[in-house]
Amino acid sequence: MHADHSDGDDHYSDEEYDFGPSKTSKKKAMQALQDLGKELAQLRQEQLDELPISDRLKDALIDYQKFPSHEAKRRQLQYIGKLMRDVDEEELQPYLDKFREGSTTQTALHHSAERWREQLLSGGNEALTEFVDEHPGGDVQHLRHLIRNTQKDIEQNKNRGAAKKLYRYIRDMLEENA
Incomplete structure (x- = not known):
């Protein structure tokens, strides 16, 4: 036999x-x-x-970078996640966007400098003239010297560092001119 609950208490609504x-x-x-937190841990000091x-949180992020072990990093990430509960993500977003944009810009600059270095080394005077026309203001004699x-x-x-010096000059x- 079933007990009869006629007072209606056996029907609960989710709103209650x-x-x-x-x-x-x-x-x-x-x-x-x-x-x-892992993305923040990749940032420089x-x-x-x-x-x-x-x-x-800053100390925890720096510590994460120092840990060599995968397991230690995993535990540290959990700790960072716990500390991140008190952080306003919306407040961090403009900073992260700026860092991401800067990283993308630096990467593009690096690739462009590498391409120009290769062109200047293999393209002779034509490549040098093109570079100087597109990027005025540099010391052409010094650039020729670095290329030579x-x-x-x-x-x-x-490897006496000449390629690195040429790259740095081109990047500068x-x-x-950016």
Whole structure:
């Protein structure tokens, strides 16, 4: 026999009880914080200093970079995720966007300087004239000297740093004219 509950208390509506977020949604939110923490852990010290974060979180991010072990890094990421609960993600977003944009810009500059170095080494006076026309303001004689030294190093199969000096000079010229 079934007991008859006619007072209506056996029908509960969801509005009467707030169960809060589900366990799955809590895990997803925590994972998102850990992912953001991992991205922050890739930043350099100067970039971390710019962020509006606590000293504890900054120290935890720096410690993460020092850990060699995968397991230690995993545990540290969990700790970082816990500390990230107190961080306003929207406040961090402009900083992260700036760092990402800067990284993309630096990568593009690096690739452009590498291409110009190869062109200047293999293209002769035509490539030099084209570079100087596109990027005025540099010392053409110094650039010729760097190209000659780099070519000499390549011919003699030596590495005296001429290629690096040429690259740096080209990169500086590209930055000035950007």
